[in-house]
Amino acid sequence: MGEATVTGAAAMGFRPSECAFRFTNSFPRQPVLRARVMGLGSGIPIGDASRGLCGGMVFAVRDLFEAxxxxxxxxxxxxxGSPLYRYLVRRLFQSWDLPRxxxxxxxxxxxxxTDVVRKLRRRDGLGRITLVDEWPRVRLELDSGRLAPLGIIAARSRDPRKLGLNHQVLAYAYELRGSTITVRVYDPNTPLHRADDVEITFDTADPAGPVSFTHNIAIGGRPVRGFFHSAYRWSDPSPIPA
Known part of the structure; x- marks a missing residue:
């Protein structure tokens, strides 16, 4: 048998080691922002930066690259309070695309x-949702030479308090070999010296699942169960200092 045909695409000129932030998504414990309320001095603290600003970093990196x-x-x-911190926080909230x-x-x-079939009705599993619904959207972005923000699903829970276990990364290239796809991503959690080596690999042969996603994203050993294409709108990064 001959070797499988290899195809792929990339956002030309993008490498995390050159185009992403020099620091990782490891902020000290501090409020993400403070809501100003009359009579309360420094304001009401909201959020905890130590839980991560990954979405803000991902969106800001794409903003900078497109600029x-x-x-x-x-x-x-x-x-x-610095201009860059404020920008990351603003883009973090925008990356959540509230409430959707x-x-x-x-x-x-x-x-x-996996898919669940009961009484001739199918509930799509996360594998099918990722491969059939979300991956084509991501691929279209990459085939067009654009970066693609991904919402990474690492949690398996009905508890909304587990939402913080999920993550965001930025896809910039992919390779298709037969039915196996490898997506190269910028991961805000990964140190710069390894930033160009982060990948997610999966097989599209059986969307019914379970679909195995192998990866080296720095999410504390949690699995990647699937992903979706995050809604993105460009923002002028001029507030970010050179």
Whole structure:
């Protein structure tokens, strides 16, 4: 038998080691933002940056790339209140695409891994949703030379408090060999010296599942159960310092 044909596509010129932030998504425990309320001084603390700003980093990196800009050369984490920190927080909230994006994470973390058929009705598993519904959207972006934000489903739970176990990355290339697909991604959690080596690999042969996703995304050993294409709209990154 001959070797399988290899095809693929990429956002030309993008490499995480050159086009992503020098720091990782490992912020100290501190409020993501403070809501100003009259009479309460410094305001009401909201969120916890130590749980991650991955969506903000992913969106900001795409913003910069599409603007033809390199990220700041500073490898230290931006302090709260700085222009870069404020930009990351704003893009973090926008990456959640409230309320639809959060509901999508919750819907998919509750989904079974495989199709479930009862009384001639099929409930799609997360494998089918990823391969049939979401992957074509991601592939279209990459085939068009664009970066594609992915919502990574790592949690398996009906508990909405587990939503924080999910993650966001940025797809920039893929390779298709037979029915096996390898997607190269920028992972905000991965240190810069390994940033160009992060991948998700899966097989499209059996959408009914279970679909196995092998990966080296830095999410504490949790599995990738599936992913979806995150809604993205470009934002002018001029507030980010050079």
């Amino acid at each position: 033809g800009r390199k990220p700041p050369s500073d490898a230290t984490h931006p302090p709260p 994006g959060v509901l999508r994470y919750y819907e998919l973390q509750r989904a079974p891994d």
